[in-house]
Amino acid sequence: MAIEILQIVGLGLIATFLAAVLNQQKSSITSLFIVFVGSVMFLILIDQVSAVLQMIERIAKQANVNSIYVETLLKIIGIAYIAEFGAQVTKDAGQGAIASKIELAGKLLILVMAIPILTVVIETILGFLPK
Template sequence: MDMDIFQIAAIGLCGVVISSMVKGYKPEFATYIVMATVMVIFIMIIYKLTAVFAFLSAIYNQISYGKTFFPIILKVLAVAYIADFTAQICRDSGESAIAGKVELAGKVMIFYLAVPVMMSVMELINKMLPS
């Protein structure tokens, strides 16, 4: 079993405890502690993502059909994770209005990235329908 989740959980709990203790004295520093904790966790996750991208690269090299859609799927996943991660940070900092706009921007970007896939599906349907 991979023990990294225990390290991430420990870092998260330490960040919460330290932030809660500091919040009583200097509330503005509590936000910085939360941001630092989140960034440390994010950096730990990035190292795991390299293995995921190596795996996806191997899959991409093995497929013969749909290679044009594979990068689009990866971009959609990246936008979804980044938008969600950023919105959570904004929400944790008390900026729910900004969090909502980040989520909206993520949804718009996903729709924008999906347009070529939708066009391909529509072209395929048109080819299959009798003229």
């Protein structure tokens, strides 16, 4: 884990320097470079993300949690991270209006994905109440 953060920080510092140089020469390429570097940073973390997902699935099986709920929660977390990443890249490219639309879309998709879980929680609470 320490190696990954050193790689990401090192890549970030080098990319920042190169982006400043590129911005002086050809500002149109700078945005593409920033998107590329952000994607490489994400790819560096794929193994860690995979390990976390496997651990969550293992814990859910041990706790006898319905896999549908675990999958839904993981999808919600994935939507949140992907939307945040896309919005940040878009902001870095100077497109704040598009970034805010990406964030809104992520929030709406999370709400839609959460409805089945919210339904189960409400039904469970109602089951505890006396009739």
